[in-house]
Amino acid sequence: MSHWIIAPVILPALLAPFIVLAARYHIGIQRVFSIAGVLALIAMAAGLAWEASDGTIILYQLGDWAAPFGIVLVGDRLSTLMVLLTTLLALFVLLYAIGSGWDERGRHFHALFQFQLMGIIGAFLTGDLFNLFVFFEVLLIASYGLMIHAGGNARLRAGVQYVLFNLIGSTLFLFALGSIYAETGTLNMADLANRVTLISPDETVGIRVAAVLLLLVFAIKAAVVPLHFWLPSSYAEAPAPVAALFAIMTKVGAYAIIRVYTMVFPPDLAITSGLHDVWLLPAALISLAIGMVGVLAAKRLDRLVAFSVIGSMGMVMVAISLFTPDGIAAALYYMVHSTLAAATLFLISDLVRTGRSNLELTPQPAMAGTALTAGLFFAGAIAMAGLPPLSGFLGKLLVLEAAFNSDLMVWVWAIVLSSSLISILGFARAGSILFWKAHSVEPATDTPVMPQPAILSYVAVGGLISLLAAHAVFAGQVHGYTTTMAAQLFAPEPYITTVIETPGKLSEPTGDY
């Protein structure tokens, strides 16, 4: 049993307290350790993804206790890819935070950042539902700290809403876990998958309630309408690098839905029939529509980006809720794209804020560094709105193709295409107000000269955009990989047998307990 799979959880868990205890007054040392930590995480994540890419299920039993009694970490194609995506995103976000000086505007940015990574990576790797709850709490409590980093009234108010909403979500999660445990007597996902099929058809009330509660919890995380109300304020008010990192947090919800509702409650299971096609798919379509209408209606750039996150999560959820191998493969391709595009746009909105000191979508004199920022915004908006040549276009095509045989095919096509048009209008309107109309506004004589954004900030944004471009250029290979990933998800037997049948400590009772 290799120990590498737990290293991406352990490393940030050790690095964060080290940064707090040993380097709390030295921003330089914090930066060096933080970057080194993230680079090491990328190496580990790449190693794990390589190991899992041939279909191997990487299993780690904590304390060598066999499942379902011990907690297990499991790496398959999906979870290792999500870990790799998280660490790559973290690197560019960290570079931006350092370049723009955001990490100096409050205490403990780097320590909280590492804890946040620990929670996210743990949530992707765990094979146990209660452990998933614990990692959710780890990533949430770190995100509370990051969300109100650098303070300010508006940010604190948004922070209160964010924390309260998530506390309610956590309480719901516990209710769901309690009902699942009461019905099945286990919380290990692989063991659950076996036991749920054994429940007699007459006694499914409890497990149905649990399945719906669990879906609600994950939908809150994924910001599916009508559970999205926490997102616009908190993402818009959070510091830009933090909001960019949060782009992966909504995907944790989407990941959890894919994981639990392909393995534990698969789509052909009678007790949860109707959950995804009657409830989740319409909700996802409404999210997509509301998100893109919000893009058109937003009065500030940061809110515009926040609503585009809701819209693109809606798109991911549309593809997921088809629950076919094609749908999941398209969803995974679009999920990678949506994470990178949302992060890029949040960072660009901070470039705009640096150059003109506010984000109101009103004509104002040209900002500092306007040419380069405008070019990057153009690329980011093309990606998010789903125009060729970047990967959003290909992702949308894949989603449309996957929805072709669905019962709601007309609705999916109509809403995806019209919301794309609306989002193009929204981004075009924002871009022309921010960058073109600026040239017709005479600067007031007493306007303070705003600083140019740092070179490192541009490097970070450029890095994310080049990842998006690579995602488009290598779309064939990536989509091929997500197709094998979906195949693995829809044939969970190797996962289940690996988790359940690997022996651990005291698997053979010795007689004296």
Add this chain to the structure above:
Amino acid sequence: MELLVASAIGIMTTGGIYLLLRLRTFPVILGISLLTYAVNVFLFASGRLTTGAPPVLRDDITAYADPLPQALVLTAIVISFGMTAVVVMIGLGAFLGSNDDHVDDQPDLPEDPAEGQS
């Protein structure tokens, strides 16, 4: 005992949800605390209610209490306690900064109109 535990969970959840809908920081935090008490008792009951049964294997005993929910509850209590402390601090900070303890955004504030609700 089933009636007592079930009604305790029900009453605490009702009170918690009522307080959550008050939209001012202090009642909302109280409501969340009540909800977490309710969920802790609920988790405890998810391993079936037994009286006077040991949770650890011993000779000559056939009836056991389920030890796992007790571990789950312990984790849940610690987490909810920490989270409540965090939200009290952030809520205090927001109240002292803006002299207003409404959880939702007020329409007369200069920022954008309300999306966030508790």
